[in-house]
Amino acid sequence: MPEALHETLAAAAGIMAVAREPWWVIASAAIALHGGRVSDVADVDILASVADARRVARQLGLELRAPAPHPRFRSEVYLSWGGAPLPVEVIAGFAVRSGDAWREVVPATRQVVRVGGIALPVPEREELRAIVESFGRAKDLRRADLLPRD
Numbered sequence: 001m002p003e004a005l006h007e008t009l010a011a012a013a014g015i016m017a018v019a020r021e022p023w024w025v026i027a028s029a030a031i032a033l034h035g036g037r038v039s040d041v042a043d044v045d046i047l048a049s050v051a052d053a054r055r056v057a058r059q060l061g062l063e064l065r066a067p068a069p070h071p072r073f074r075s076e077v078y079l080s081w082g083g084a085p086l087p088v089e090v091i092a093g094f095a096v097r098s099g100d101a102w103r104e105v106v107p108a109t110r111q112v113v114r115v116g117g118i119a120l121p122v123p124e125r126e127e128l129r130a131i132v133e134s135f136g137r138a139k140d141l142r143r144a145d146l147l148p149r150d
Contacts, residue, residue: 011084
């Protein structure tokens, strides 16, 4: 795992210590935590509850904001923190558009992966694959294919 990603994951776990509800690392960083050989992790995406996103924002002195409109993705709350080598994005109330409907992304599974003594929760591998594939972009489909198969 690249040092920048390792340092960022450690920092992300630190800022999420204020969380009172389950949270997950998702997307490319989660694929890397599952052993996928992702070479282009640009940020660490954290899926959290709205209440926990507010706690993180208060702790960091950041304003919560709604992200710019996107045709495939929406979230109730979004914050980006630049206090680590890679940006950490905390997303709450996240939904993906499928056809004419929006489907909220709330993982049903939660597996803890330990990296250098740091506990990082991720969706289990097959659920993560389904989540990433639901994003529907070519880059996401390629990343989902990087997840090791059972």
